Amino acid sequence: MSRTGMRLKMPLSAPVCRAGGGSRPGRNGVSGFAMKIVFIQLDPIIRAGIVSLSACVKKAGHQADLLIVSEEKNLIEKLKSMSPDLVGFPLVSGMHEQTMAIAEKIKSETHALTIFGGPHATFYPEEIIRHEAADIVCLGEGEEALVELLDSMSRGKNYLDTRNMWFKNGGKIVRNALRPFNEDLDALPLQDRSIYYKYELLRRQPSKDFVFTRGCPYRCSFCFNSHFRELYGGQGKFVRRPGVGRVIDEIVAVRDNYGLESVMIMDDLFIADAEWLGRFVREYKKRVNLPFQCEVRADLVTENIIGELKEAGCTAVAVGVESGVERIRNEVLKKNLGDEKIISACKAITKAGILLKTYNMVAIPGETLADAFKTVEFNIRLNTDYAWCSVLRIYPGTPLAHEAVRMGLLDENFSLKDFGNSYLLSGTPLKLKNKREILNLQRFFPLAVKFPALFPLIKRLIKLPPNRVFDIIFQATYAFLTISTTKIGLKNFFTLGLKTKNALKT
Known part of the structure; x- marks a missing residue:
């Protein structure tokens, strides 16, 4: 063992032995x-x-x-x-x-x-x-x-x-080349969350996240999944999901070992297989029976599915809207999702008495200020309870990055640092008309949707230079909506937020 207390690095061409034996x-x-x-x-x-x-x-x-x-x-x-x-x-x-x-x-x-x-x-x-x-x-x-x-x-x-x-x-x-995807997720051991839950901050969270599915059949231009699929070149099945029993076992293990008051299912394809979902809601109600929130793709939603979710204890559903302009959503973002599908899905959710969340973005290549306004107006029309909006972060190598460069909106040698290191208050290197107003609108977006009467005033305010007051308004709105729609609690919310912010400054 070295004087530092660490094992010294061995040459990679040589065997590595653990110091001290045993x-x-x-x-x-x-x-x-x-x-x-x-x-x-x-x-x-x-x-x-x-x-x-x-x-x-x-x-x-x-x-x-x-x-x-x-x-x-x-x-x-x-x-x-x-x-x-x-x-x-x-x-x-x-x-x-x-x-x-x-x-x-x-x-x-x-x-x-x-x-x-x-x-x-x-x-x-x-x-x-x-x-x-x-x-x-x-x-x-x-x-x-x-x-x-x-x-x-x-x-x-x-x-x-x-x-x-x-x-x-x-x-x-x-x-070295990639090996094929592991297609049998049930063969993997249950997740080891003990390494995280040794930290009291994480262990005490009343609501905990779960992701089930790997891969995605869709090819949204802003998402990493299309590039991920290409890397593997058809080696194995890309979209995979564990069995219902395995999924329930994961949730029960967390509940029994660490405490759990509500479940956050962070899985875009949660409702994609109706038969699997039917088995899940039956087993969930029988073995877990806790409130849960989930994410859905709008064109997979039916009233029957929403009814099943409601019966199993679903309290909130999040829908990816992205843009309120169908042309941008489908031609630029390649979401392949029409307005009517989104409207129908959101109507079914709110009709069932389930809280509606939406995911939106601004500063999209080709987006105008008028387009961004339409995204706000579309969310108001959907009766959205919690409209999340982010500044689009474009990742080098994605189809959207290539398109933005082709359109002359991004420099060919752009990097992620050009977007800043805050997921809440990002900037953008995109060469957009009315960029200042669009970025300011992101700060007011949840407020404008929650209180539509304020939208005319917000349209005037965003003409002002960016300032700390706008950031505080966004953060306050974000805090209020998050705390009021989840079980995170005021103390946990601000503690997690502060520690994450400090980590980004490291």
């Missing part, structure tokens, strides 16, 4: 050292990928843990005391630069072997693997790849051919 059976009874990975992330948000990776690592006989930067007073010393063989960093676009800065500091002070994964690492692996803090990059879904890597390390085997992994090796980069 072997125990590995997966399938094969002897080997139990390796340890510690994940590092900035903000106090539970990431579905990490809880699945941790579960698989532990099932294979290795060890996994997590440190959240915003929750640790002395991150480096805490990490040293854990003596990991591998330090993992989930990379989310928009927060990747702050994460890389933390990784660089950890690297310089501990000489740890590092691995990077997550959406940003998957889509921009060349950028990450060339960073001085990076030793390994994991692309795509990493459960099988990470276990294989740790098994090889523990047995002293060469692991440079591990699929889904890129390695630095002697000044060269080894780029």
Whole structure:
């Protein structure tokens, strides 16, 4: 063990041995050292990928843990005391630069072997693997790849051919191909949320998030899924869903072990399979029987489905509207969703007495100020209870990014940093007419929909220069609507918000 308390990084072409010895059976009874990975992330948000990776690592006989930067007073010393063989960093676009800065500091002070994964690492692996803090990059879904890597390390085997992994090796980069998708999600162990719920801030949240489905059959131009599908090149089934029993087991495990008052189902395809949904609502009512909120795609909604959701305890449904202008929604964003489908779906939701949320965006390529106004007006027409609106963040490499560059609205060498690092109060590098007014409108959007009588005044206010008062109005409206439509509570809301904000400043 080094003077820093960490195991020194071994050359990637050589076997890695755990300092101090002490072997125990590995997966399938094969002897080997139990390796340890510690994940590092900035903000106090539970990431579905990490809880699945941790579960698989532990099932294979290795060890996994997590440190959240915003929750640790002395991150480096805490990490040293854990003596990991591998330090993992989930990379989310928009927060990747702050994460890389933390990784660089950890690297310089501990000489740890590092691995990077997550959406940003998957889509921009060349950028990450060339960073001085990076030793390994994991692309795509990493459960099988990470276990294989740790098994090889523990047995002293060469692991440079591990699929889904890129390695630095002697000044060269080894780029391995992706393995096919894992089509049997039921075969994965139940998520390991213990690494997150050791933090009281997360454990005490009365409402907890769940994601079931992987992949998406739709090809929205602003979404990463179309690019993700292309990366795999048809290797395995892209859209996958676990069985109803497995999903209910996940929820029950969280309820019984950590407490749960309401469930947030963050899954766009939740109602896509009517037969699966029918089984789910029956089992949910029988085994869980707690209030829940969910997300839906409007053209999948029927009155019967909404009735089933209501009967099972659904209190709120979120619908992706994106733009109130059908042409922009379908021709630019490729949502393939007409106005009448959205109107019909929202009518069924509100008729059932379920709270209606909508997701919207402004600063879309080709959008005018009049178009943005129509998005507000469309939400008013829908009788939206909570209209969320964000400034569109365009990710390099997506179809929408290529189109924006072609239209001359974005520089070819643009980067995510041009949008700022706030998901609530973003800017945009798009060369839009009336950009100032459009960005100001985003700050007032939920207020304008909730109180339509204020909309004429808001149209005048947005002509003023951007200012802190507008930001405060947005934050206050966001806080009020979030607290009033969820069980998060005032204290938890502001604590999570403050810690996330501070993490972005890291």
